[in-house]
Amino acid sequence: MVKPIDMSMVENALAGFTIPPQPEVLIRIKQEIELEDPDINTIAALINMDVGIAGFTLKVVNSAYFGLRRKISSIEHACKFLGLNRVIKLVSSVVLRFTLSGGxxxxxxxxxxxxxxxxxxxxxxxxxxxxxxxxxxxxxxxxxxxxxxxxxxxxxxxxxxxxxxxxxxxxxxxxxxxxxxxxxxxxxxxxxxxxxxxxxxxxxxxxxxxxxxxxxxxxxxxxxxxxxxxxxxxxxxxxxxxxxxxxxxxxxxxxxxxxxxxxxxxxxxxxxxxxxxxxxxxxxxxxxxx
The missing domain is CATH 1.10.3210.10 (Hypothetical protein af1432)
Structure with missing residues (x-):
């Protein structure tokens, strides 16, 4: 493992900057996934709360990497296709863009x-x-x-x-x-x-x-x-x-x-x-x- 981060360097780098916390929608998705019996429909509903995040998620799922013969048109289908473990990683990345870019x-x-x-x-x-x-x-x-x-x-x-x-x-x-x-x-x-x-x-x-x-x-x-x-x-x-x-x-x-x-x-x-x-x-x- 590389050496621990120098916290004095961190404090200097932070001067004047605010690190955006995880948005509420992402926290709620993580909480649902961590349940003993997570509900895929609840997770899809949370993603659908933000049209921009939902649309970007579908864009990624339908990218060439996944090689789908038929395009996925719903978040529910996307969540079932990806599986719970991958949903949180993908949505975290999607939400980051919208959080930092601020539109x-x-x-x-x-x-x-x-x-x-x-x-x-x-x-x-x-x-x-x-x-x-x-x-x-x-x-x-x-x-x-x-x-x-x-x-x-x-x-x-x-x-x-x-x-x-x-x-x-x-x-x-x-x-x-x-x-x-x-x-x-x-x-x-x-x-x-x-x-x-x-x-x-x-x-x-x-x-x-x-x-x-x-x-x-x-x-x-x-x-x-x-x-x-x-x-x-x-x-x-x-x-x-x-x-x-x-x-x-x-x-x-x-x-x-x-x-x-x-x-x-x-x-x-x-x-x-x-x-x-x-x-x-x-x-x-x-x-x-x-």
Whole structure:
């Protein structure tokens, strides 16, 4: 496991920011799922309380990843199809978007959530292709959606966030250095706090906290954390996250650590085009297919 989070760093990162708590609808869904005999219809009714959340849930269920021959048109059917264990992970991710975006439709917010969907889907598909199990695939999806959630909080206070990051990244400066210098916080630490507040698995929170500190994660003795991290970084690389968000294509982290990350997954560069084909077959555009 990577080293514990430095709480003084957390306190500094939090200055002026409020971490959104879990919304009431998500708390009630979790309470129902934890009952000895949870009622799928009650869960569906709770999801249907918010038209936006319900619609987005159906969009994800009907995505290419699940490969459904017939589209699902009701939340009740979606819950039965997914199963209770996956419902809470999916709905948590869906609710996060609506909670943090606050209905905003400015260009960077749209880019951020579209990129999160692409990275989450790619990460889930990579885990599936590597036969790491459905639990790992679900965790990868959640990680992909949540890993940049802290950016939304910074952008809400500093509308020039994307412009500042573009200039800094173009100068080959690290993410955290740019954010600390100009905004006195970092999206990875804020993302970790959101993950904690929302009750995500500890491994997911740890990877979010260190997802721009490859040196630290690569030293971890926890293989699951390292796999989650490697899959996240590979998904970022294959979907061109930096280019999509900031129009920067340098990918310094991948240049420096890509080989070590692929070693964790027992992959090599020669296998990536085939992996790109698999992502495209399942609806995810990537570095090899635009």
């Amino acid at each position: 905003s439709s400015d260009p960077f917010t749209l880019k951020l959530w579209n990129s999160a969907m692409n990275v989450g889907s790619a990460a889930m598909l990579i885990a599936q292709q590597l036969r790491l199990g459905s639990d790992c695939a679900d965790d990868c999806y959640t990680l992909g959606l949540f890993h940049n959630a802290g950016m939304s909080l910074i952008h809400a206070q500093f509308p020039d966030y994307a412009k500042v990051l573009k200039v800094g990244l173009s100068q080959q400066l690290p993410f955290v250095s740019i954010e600390q210098r100009y905004f006195h916080t970092s999206h990875d630490t804020l993302g970790y706090l959101i993950a904690q507040s929302w009750g995500l698995a500890p491994e997911i929170g740890q990877v979010i906290a260190y997802h721009h500190n490859p040196e630290q994660v690569l030293l971890s003795t926890d293989l699951y954390e390292k796999r989650l991290f490697a899959i996240l970084k590979l998904a970022e690389h294959l979907t061109g996250e930096e280019a999509a968000l900031f129009d920067v294509k340098l990918e310094l982290e991948w240049q420096q650590h890509g080989e070590a990350l692929l070693d964790i997954l027992e992959l090599d560069e020669m296998q990536l085009p085939d992996l790109g084909d698999y992502l495209l077959q399942n609806g995810v555009e990537n570095h090899f297919h635009r």
